[in-house]
Amino acid sequence: xxxxxxxxxxxxxxxxxxxxxxxxxxxxxxxxxxxxxxxxxxxxxxxxxxxxxxxxxxxxxxxxxxxxxxxxxxxxxxxxxxxxxxxxxxxxxxxxxxxxxxxxxxxxxxxxxxxxxxxxxxxxxxxxxxxxxxxxxxxxxxxxxxxxxxxxxxxxxxxxxxxxxxxxxxxxxxxxxxxxxxxxxxxxxxxxxxxxxxxxxxxxxxxxxxxxxxxxxxxxxxxxxxxxxxxxxxxxxxxxxxxxxxxxxxxxxxxxxxxxxxxxxxxxxxxxxxxxxxxxxxxxx
Amino acid sequence: xxxxxxxxxxxxxxxxxxxxxxxxxxxxxxxxxxxxxxxxxxxxxxxxxxxxxxxxxxxxxxxxxxxxxxxxxxxxxxxxxxxxxxxxxxxxxxxxxxxxxxxxxxxxxxxxxxxxxxxxxxxxxxxxxxxxxxxxxxxxxxxxxxxxxxxxxxxxxxxxxxxxxxxxxxxxxxxxxxxxxxxxxxxxxxxxxxxxxxxxxxxxxxxxxxxxxxxxxxxxxxxxxxxxxxxxxxxxxxxxxxxxxxxxxxxxxxxxxxxxxxxxxxxxxxxxxxxxxxxxxxxxxxxxxxxxxxxxxxxxxxxxxxxxxxxxxxxxxxxxxxxxxxxxxxxxxxxxxxxxxxxxxxxxxxxxxxxxxxxxxxxxxxxxxxxxxxxxxxxxx
Numbered sequence: 001x002x003x004x005x006x007x008x009x010x011x012x013x014x015x016x017x018x019x020x021x022x023x024x025x026x027x028x029x030x031x032x033x034x035x036x037x038x039x040x041x042x043x044x045x046x047x048x049x050x051x052x053x054x055x056x057x058x059x060x061x062x063x064x065x066x067x068x069x070x071x072x073x074x075x076x077x078x079x080x081x082x083x084x085x086x087x088x089x090x091x092x093x094x095x096x097x098x099x100x101x102x103x104x105x106x107x108x109x110x111x112x113x114x115x116x117x118x119x120x121x122x123x124x125x126x127x128x129x130x131x132x133x134x135x136x137x138x139x140x141x142x143x144x145x146x147x148x149x150x151x152x153x154x155x156x157x158x159x160x161x162x163x164x165x166x167x168x169x170x171x172x173x174x175x176x177x178x179x180x181x182x183x184x185x186x187x188x189x190x191x192x193x194x195x196x197x198x199x200x201x202x203x204x205x206x207x208x209x210x211x212x213x214x215x216x217x218x219x220x221x222x223x224x225x226x227x228x229x230x231x232x233x234x235x236x237x238x239x240x241x242x243x244x245x246x247x248x249x250x251x252x253x254x255x256x257x258x259x260x261x262x263x264x265x266x267x268x269x270x271x272x273x274x275x276x277x278x279x280x281x282x283x284x285x
Numbered sequence: 286x287x288x289x290x291x292x293x294x295x296x297x298x299x300x301x302x303x304x305x306x307x308x309x310x311x312x313x314x315x316x317x318x319x320x321x322x323x324x325x326x327x328x329x330x331x332x333x334x335x336x337x338x339x340x341x342x343x344x345x346x347x348x349x350x351x352x353x354x355x356x357x358x359x360x361x362x363x364x365x366x367x368x369x370x371x372x373x374x375x376x377x378x379x380x381x382x383x384x385x386x387x388x389x390x391x392x393x394x395x396x397x398x399x400x401x402x403x404x405x406x407x408x409x410x411x412x413x414x415x416x417x418x419x420x421x422x423x424x425x426x427x428x429x430x431x432x433x434x435x436x437x438x439x440x441x442x443x444x445x446x447x448x449x450x451x452x453x454x455x456x457x458x459x460x461x462x463x464x465x466x467x468x469x470x471x472x473x474x475x476x477x478x479x480x481x482x483x484x485x486x487x488x489x490x491x492x493x494x495x496x497x498x499x500x501x502x503x504x505x506x507x508x509x510x511x512x513x514x515x516x517x518x519x520x521x522x523x524x525x526x527x528x529x530x531x532x533x534x535x536x537x538x539x540x541x542x543x544x545x546x547x548x549x550x551x552x553x554x555x556x557x558x559x560x561x562x563x564x565x566x567x568x569x570x571x572x573x574x575x576x577x578x579x580x581x582x583x584x585x586x587x588x589x590x591x592x593x594x595x596x597x598x599x600x601x602x603x604x605x606x607x608x609x610x611x612x613x614x615x616x617x618x619x620x621x622x623x624x625x626x627x628x629x630x631x632x633x634x635x636x637x638x639x640x641x642x643x644x645x646x647x648x649x650x651x652x653x654x655x656x657x658x659x660x661x662x663x664x665x666x
Contacts, residue, residue, distance in 0.1 A: 004329075005336055025339035032328050033321060040348075069585070082466045136524070175584040176525065183347035184313060190349040229576070 002031055017046070017053040018194075018202045026189040027054070036147050036168035038132075038183060041191035044235015046202075047171040051128035054167065061125045063166070065114040067135040073142070077152060079111045105156040116152055119162035127166040132182075133175045140179050147185050196223055199236060206240050210247060217254040218243045222266060225276070231269045242266045256280070297323060300341075303362050307345055310358055314345050334363075421653040424626060425507045440511060440653055444518030447660045451519070493616065494587035495523040498574060502532035502565040505594060508623045508650060512592050515656050517542055519663070527582050531570035537578065567597040567636055568604035575610055586616035588663070592650065594624050597636025604636055608643040619662065620644040626651030 002008060005024035008031075012019045019027070027050075030037045039047040055062035065076060085104055092099045112120065118127040129143070146152065150162040170186060172178060194202060200219045204210065222239045242265040251258045259280055267273045304319040321344045326337075338359055346352045420428075420436050428436055468484035476482070497516050499509040513528065520526050520542060527539045541550045571591075575583075589611060597604055612618050620640065624630050626649040632641055641647065646662055649655045 004332075005339075021335060022339045022342070025336055026343040028328075029321075029325055029340055029343055033324055035321065037343075038347075086470075174581065176581065180313065180347070184315070184318070187343040188347050189343055190352060192349075 002028065004028065011057050012050075012053055013205075015053045015056055016205045017050065018198060018205060019050075020198070023050075023189055023191065026187050029187055030167060030169075033187075034165050034167070036170060036186040038170045038172065038178075038186040038188050039191055040172045040174050040188070042193065042233065042235060043173050044237040045191045045193060046236060047191055048128065048130055051126050051169045051171075054169070055126040058126065058167070060123050061121065062128060063114050063118045063121070063125050064128045064130060066130050067132050067139070069134055069136055071135050071139050075113060076139070076142075077113050077115045078154060079113065080105070080156075081109045081111050085109050110154075110157075115146060116160070118166045119150055119152065119160065121164065121166065124164035125166050127168045129168065129170045131173060132170045133172040133178060137179060140182050144179075144182055144185060147182075193226055193233075194236060196220065199223065199239060202236055203240055203243055207243055207247065210243055211252055213253055214243065214246060214251065218246065221254060225266065230267070230272045232267070232272065234266045234268075238266050238268075296326065300326060303341075304345070306362050307355065307358055310354065312345055312351055312355060312358070313347065318344050421657075423653075424651050425511055425623070426504055426651075428507075436653070437514075440514060440656075441518070443653065443657060444515055447657060448518050451660065451664050493523050494582070494585050495519070495526045496582055496587050496589045496615075497526070497528045498535075498571065498589070498591045498593075499528070499530045500532065500565060500567070500591075500593035501530045505565075505592070505623070508621075509592055511653070511656060512590075512621065512650060513542075513547060515659070516590075517547060523588075524585075525587075527578070529574055529578070531565075531567070531574075533564065533566050533570075535570040535573040535577075564598035565593070565596060566599045567593055567595070567640075568599040568601070568607055571607040571611065572603065575607055579610075579614075583611070583614040586614070588617045588619065589615040590619045590621065592621040592623075595620075595622055595632065595634050595637025595640065597634075597639075599636075601635040601639035605639040605643070608640045612643040617645045617662075618643060619646040619648065619659075621648050621650035623649060623651040625649035626655065 002011075005021060005028045008024040008027050009019050009021070012024075026037055029035065039050070041047055051064075052062055089099060089104070114127070118125055132140070132143075147168065150165055151159055153159045168186075193199075196219060199222070200215060203215060203219060207215075219239060222234055222242070226233055242262060245262050245265050246254070246258055249258070249261065260277065263273050263276065267276060300322050301319055304314045304322065308314045322341055325340045325344065341359070342352060342355055346355050416435070417439055420432060420439055423432070423436075465484040465486045469480050469482070472482045472484060473480045495516070497512070499505075499512060501509050509530065516526060516528060526542060527537070528542055529535055529537050529539075538550065541547055608618070622632070622637065625632075625647070632638055632647075648659065648662075650659065
């Protein structure tokens, strides 16, 4: 088993994920204390990715629940396959057979959604609850209950307890404040934009064939963009996409033409693109 | 409580005391968190101080702001250097102490005993049968001292009734959509199993977000006062309410939207209001709002209410561009201008005319009646 956070950093490195000491310590606590972890931060910094990497490293499945406003029990936990139940009932009626209630509400008619799947999984899975800030307070309250007891009650069947406690990772883009109760139920980690060195090592890891000059120029450029007030600040995923596109187009350095062609990979609004294009018209050569 | 780490007997004790230390400095560290910290300590994670610090940070903090505070507290507690922490009081409205006199907020804001004969004349000129009718129509800035308390009571009652009406309206509105299978089957039980009566899935009414930006400069504070109480009463109706006040700078007062705290806060505000200069920088303040709080609050298409007289000492172009940005993200922008309640007012001031094209509803909100008219707008949102 994992001895210390340093081992986690090294293990994640093998899966091409660059983690710092802070994140590694938080993950260490996730593994040891089995408390859920809440990852907050701006979009595009690798919050969702860490769940996939963790699942791969622990050699277990990743179960993902994407949150949105109006997410309810039926979409998140379970739903009865009504259509199938009614069809079977009707056909039994036609054949003058009787169907017992336990048969109607049996496992074959139970549609298991992510949260139920997670607690019934044969091996402790990684449960990713993505963008929890997009859901509403009612769902948060329900989640709180689930995360404390790790059991789900289905009225027709009874209470289902978790076979193995999943490793729960919640992510949030901080578009709204989460309820205090939920935040305190979890370990907390804020993932910010990386600094120059860290970002270079991340991009290098994802694109091992990239040339050093191109790497330096792209990362430096995105770093300066982040210091400006933009409508949509680019994240690390944008840097990686941009570098990859430049490589695909055969550029070995960032030239004015390259910038003009590929700026859409980094900046995602018209205003940002026009401002930056104007500024860099004469600069890059 | 500044127990230094070296004065405790064992590490466990030191950790528990550290938890209490953090709690006394505003971090939300309860028994559960301390327990988790002790559990973590058992995993030999203490060997290196940075790991220990990171571990406790993940357990004790719930936001990046708390993390910064935690870092300071950590070095204060575990180092042997007793440095004093300076409390951060910039841009925070602290609700200070108890009041000696039992003033109602209304009395203080509406100018204790400052009514002069001319104003009294104007107040009387409002035609109406009984006193409450008259109160509803009187402009807030012209309320006499003796009427202030009555107006407050009347306002509270009417706002409560309005909130109730809005809530009822929400529940009854059901649009026919998909067939609700469970309810249909249930209903068919009494009809021998045939689904003669169909039940439909009503559309879940989405609760809105509300953002209120109030100008509190000069004479605007009286109108802001009543609008704030209005917003408080409607708090349940909206999923998330945020309130800000501005004059030359912007301050967030969402945490004061509890009515009991509100009274004290408004009295403090009134006392500080004299310090504010008369020039209002609407554009700059709105820009501060957009930059600092925009990402957190302008999500989910909120309803934005701005209360201001539109007299901006800053550039109209700035106001126009900020309003454009806000309008794009908001479901509805409502601008309340008390000057509109005056006869013969036209929005010709540069600030007002720059902002007007981006506003969905332009209303007056200068007296109780006009505030209640907002009900129609808000219920149709």
